[in-house]
Amino acid sequence: MPKKNILILSTEYGTERDELVVPLEKLKELGHDVTLATPSGDPVQTLKHDKDPADKVPADTTVAEATGTYDVIVLPGGALNADHGRTDEGIRRLVKAQAGAGRSIAAICHAGWILVEDGLTKGKDLTSYPSIRTDLENAGATWQDQALVKDDANGWTLVTSRNPGDLDVFVKAIDEL
Numbered sequence: 001m002p003k004k005n006i007l008i009l010s011t012e013y014g015t016e017r018d019e020l021v022v023p024l025e026k027l028k029e030l031g032h033d034v035t036l037a038t039p040s041g042d043p044v045q046t047l048k049h050d051k052d053p054a055d056k057v058p059a060d061t062t063v064a065e066a067t068g069t070y071d072v073i074v075l076p077g078g079a080l081n082a083d084h085g086r087t088d089e090g091i092r093r094l095v096k097a098q099a100g101a102g103r104s105i106a107a108i109c110h111a112g113w114i115l116v117e118d119g120l121t122k123g124k125d126l127t128s129y130p131s132i133r134t135d136l137e138n139a140g141a142t143w144q145d146q147a148l149v150k151d152d153a154n155g156w157t158l159v160t161s162r163n164p165g166d167l168d169v170f171v172k173a174i175d176e177l
Contacts, residue, residue: 009073050080082110095118107126108161
């Protein structure tokens, strides 16, 4: 697979640990350039199971400084992370620009909420953590209960997975984009 330039966007708190750390480490091991950006550039305080504090993961840059061209933007889950991410103008700007440029986005778990904010789920087949299914369907998506859903409609590619149990297929799909 050709080397990709990948941007992982996260807020500084509430990101599901494995949904950040596993793609970050495995995509680097596969030879890709991976950058982690947060709104402030501060580390991400991850959580285990959306409640128990886990690792702090250092950010490489701020969202505002992440101005390059990225082959893939990865949105890790965690209910708090996704809820804060969907109100962050910088994260939303990058995600909307990525789709508008016809480039790929990969979202896992609750990260679909970020896509809803800019109307990016309309006409898309996807999956997510089950509790946000109704939100995604109300925003025009077709929700599927599968480990991985890939959709190339509307001029850009979306790869989605449900939860940390789907990380192997999620990372493989990002690598294969």
